[in-house]
Amino acid sequence: MTYQTDGGPENGTGFGSRLKRSRENAGLTIDEVSQRLKTPARIITALEADDWSILGAPIFIRGQLRSYARLLGEPMPEAVEEAVAPQSEAVKLVSHTHTPRYRRLAEQAGRRAIYIVLTVTLVAPVWMATRSHLSGSLAPAQSLDLPLQAVDADGTTPAPSSPSAAERQPLVASMAALPERRETATAALTLRLHGDTWVEVFARDGSLIEKGLLISGQVRSYDAQRVGRVLLGNSSAVEVQNAGKHVDLAPFSQANVARFTLSSDGSLAPVAH
Structure with a gap:
């Protein structure tokens, strides 16, 4: 046309x-x-x-x-x-990465169940082995270095005296705390719009993730492991972060249009014309 x-x-x-x-x-x-x-x-x-x-x-x-x-x-x-003015009505974007609420709740419940099972598996044997200290029935430990017994003049051995309090050593059981479990957040590619910008995001297999005009003030995040290629019109109005780090679009921009690819290791590269 x-x-x-x-x-x-x-x-x-x-x-x-x-x-x-x-x-x-x-x-x-x-x-x-x-x-x-x-x-x-x-x-x-x-x-x-x-x-x-x-x-x-x-x-x-x-x-x-x-x-x-x-x-x-x-x-x-x-x-x-x-x-050449853009349409006043923004293009309705359809997200292909939306996760239903019931699925998120199911995933959270599954992670909690796994955490509980692992905790019980690790703590139960230790608790069973040391539960006697909870009942207070531990006998005091005595030193193996016993003194030589004295002999009376008539050849008899006197009755042994009870050990002193200083010689009694209580048996103490210690159990180290389990390390805290932390979940690692998935690396994300984030776009923050400071002006109206045309955006095209493609997956590694070539399928379209998102395409349309984004309005100033909007924020978009994508799974960096899935994204393969990105095109940004009016790139000077876009702030890009990859895994939380700011990305300089100058090496990937021509005439205020940025084009780059995202590799499996998270690095960015310009699109070959």
């Missing part, structure tokens, strides 16, 4: 024709503009021809036109701004 403004490209009065004339007057080639904007030459050609069909969503078109017009010092006509 070809979009036309200010009369269309046929009579040379479209905004794309104005950009082309400005480029030629400035003595720039398409390849030179492509290098300055870090944008493929076919995108520059499509902008000059008012052919927006290969550029995708309106928010991408607006970003490309603004960057090109700013380079050449051309103001954006109001008609063009309106033509």
